[in-house]
Amino acid sequence: MKKTLMSLAATAMLGVSAAQAETVKVGYMTTLSGGAGIIGSQMQNAVNLAMDHLGGKLGGMDAEIIFVDDQRKPDVAKQLANRLIKSDKVDVVAGVIWSNLLMAIHKPVTRADILLISSNAGPSPVAGSDCHENFFSMSWQNDQTPAAMGKYMQETGVKSVYLIAPNYQAGKDMLSGFKSEYKGEVAGEVYTKLGQTDFQAELSALRAVKPEATMIFQPGGMGINFIKQWKQSGMDSVSNFYSVFTVDAVSLPALKDGALGIRSTQTWSPDLDNPINTKFVADYKAEFGGYPSFYAAQAYDTILAIDYAIRKSGSKETSAMRAALAAGGIPSTRGTINMNTNHFPIQNIYLREVVMDEDGVATTKVISTVFENHQDAYAKDCKF
C-alpha cells in the first residue's frame, strides 16, 4: 500500500514536471525605471502585443514572460541574469537596451547554455572575436547604422562634416562606423558628456567652424535637448543636420514639428510595407496611442523569433532553437530575416526623413535603401 502511494506520488510529481516542461519561460530584461524608462516601457508594450498576437503561446507551447528592470546598471543586470538562469530557470533571456549591460550578462547567460537574444544592443566584441553560438541579435551591430549614414553623405557629395557624440563606447563606435564609409573632410569631432543637457557651448563652437554638415549621435533625452537647442540657436542656416538613433518615436513626441525634414538611417521605419509591420504598427498605435519606436519593433521581432524557433524545431531545447534561428527565414517587422555566421541579421538599412502623417503626428518615412542585405564588419572574426 505504502509503495503504491509512493509510486503514485512520484508519478504525480513527474506529471507536474512534465507539464511544467511544456511551458516556455522567457526572461525579458530592459530598463523600466529612470530617465530611460520610456524605452523600456515601449519594449514591454511591444512584447505584450506580440504575445497577444500569438494567443499567449510561443511555438504552440504555453509561455510565460518574466520582465526584469535592469535600472540601466551593469551590476543589477548581472544579478538579474543569474536570478533568471538559476531560480526562474528560463529557456531564453532576451531584451537589453545598452551595450555595456549586454557585455555584463553575455558570458553568464551563453555559458549556462541558454539562448540570449538582443532586442537592441549590438557591441562589436560579441559580433566578432568574443561571439558565442548561443547569442543572437534581432537588432543590428552598432557600426552598421552610422556606416549607412556615412555612405549616404559620401554619395550625396557632402564635402565636410562635423561629428558630435557622447563620450562612451557606443559614441566612439558610432563615429568610427560613420567614418568607415565617409571619406570627406571631418571638420570637427566632438565628444560630449554622457547625459549632458545643455549643448549651447558646443553649438557656439560649431557656428565658429560653419561646417557644411553636422552628424550627431545623441540617443533619448540628450537628442531632444540637442535638437531643441539646435533650432533655438538658428543652426539650420549654418549647417545641414543629420543623425543616427536621435529622431525616433521616443524623441519625436517631445520635438513635434521641430524635427521635420531631419534625415537619419535605420534598419526599420513605421512605414515599412509588409504585412507583419503594418499590423504591428496599427495595433500598437491603437493600443498605446502613439507610434512605436524601433526599440519596440525589435522587441516585437524578438518574440516572433522565439516563437518561430520553437515552432520550427518543435522543441524549446537550446540546441534545437539555435539551429532553427541560425538557418534563418525568421519573420519580422523588417521582412524575413536571415542570420549571418555571427548570428547578427543580414538586413537592409534605410534612409528616413521626419514627416507629418495625415493626423499631424511626427513620424519617419523611408526615402531610399542605403544598404541592401548588409553584413557587419566583425562577422569574419567570429568562430564558434
Place this chain on the structure above:
Amino acid sequence: MTLFLEQLFNGLQAGVTLFLIAAGLTLILGIMDFVFLAHGSQVMVGAYAGAAITSWTGNFYLGLVLAIPVTFASGYLIEYLLIRHLYRRDHMEQVLATFGLILFFNELVRIGFGPAALFSDLPPSLGHFVEILPDTPYPVFRLVVIGVGLACALGIHLFVSRTKTGAMVRAGANNPEMTAALGVNITLLFRMIFAAGAAFAGLAGTLLGPLTSVEPGMGEPLLILSLVVIIIGGIGSVRGAFIAAIIIGIVDTLGRIFLPMLLRQILDGSAADGAGPALASMLVYILMAVVLVFRPQGLFPPRG
C-alpha cells in the same frame, strides 16, 4: 576671440541657472543645516508644472508664472509632512529620507505624466535671436534666463542682508533656540525658507523646460553640480553660492570647448579626443578639490 566671449556668455547663462538651484540649497543646507537631496526633484516639479500649465492654457507666460506657486506649495507640503520631523535627526538619516523622496517624485511624475519626455517649447515672441557681438546671434530666451537669474540673485541678496526677516533668518541660523526665545516663530520661518528654496529651484526648472527635455529624473545631475557650487562657495553663503555658480558655469563651459582643443596641440588626435572630454567633465570636481585643500570652509564662508 568672438568665440571666447560667446563662450563666456554661455558660461554665465549656465552659472546663473545653477545659482537659482543652489540658492535654495544654500538656505536649506547652510542655514537650516539640513541635508536635502531631493532639491533636484523640485527642479523637475517646476519643469513639469511649467510644461503642463503651458500646454493646458496654451500660454507660456502663464505656465512660467503659475509654476512658482506650485513649487512653493510643493516645498511647503514636503516640509510640513516630512522634513520638520527630521531636523533633529543626524545627517545620515536625512540623506536616506530625502533620497527616498527623489525616488518618490520620479515615480509620481511617471504615474502622472507617463515615462515619455513632455513637450515644452518656446512661444514665437521668445524664439528669435539678437546679436550680442558682431556676427554672433544669441537666443533671446537665454538672455531672459540670465536676466531672471540675476534679478533673483539680487533679490535674495537684498532680502537676506537688508530686511528684518532676513536678519531673523541669519539669527535663526546661528542660534535657533535663542532666536525663538526672542519671539521669532522659527518653525514658520524655516518652513517659508524651505518653500522659497523649492520655488527658486522650480523657477530654474520652468526656465529649463523649453531648453531641455522635461522627463523623470531630470533634476539629479543638476543637484550634484549645485552641491559642488555650495561647497566651493562656502556652505550657507548666498554671495559665495552666486560667485561659485558663475565660476563653475564658466569653467565647465570653457573646459568642454577649449580643453580638447588644447590637448590636440600636445597629444595626437585620437588620444586627445579620448582624454579631452573626460578631463573636461572632471574639471569642476578638480576645482572643488583644489578649493577644499586651500580653503576647507569654501571661498566665501558666511561670517558670524
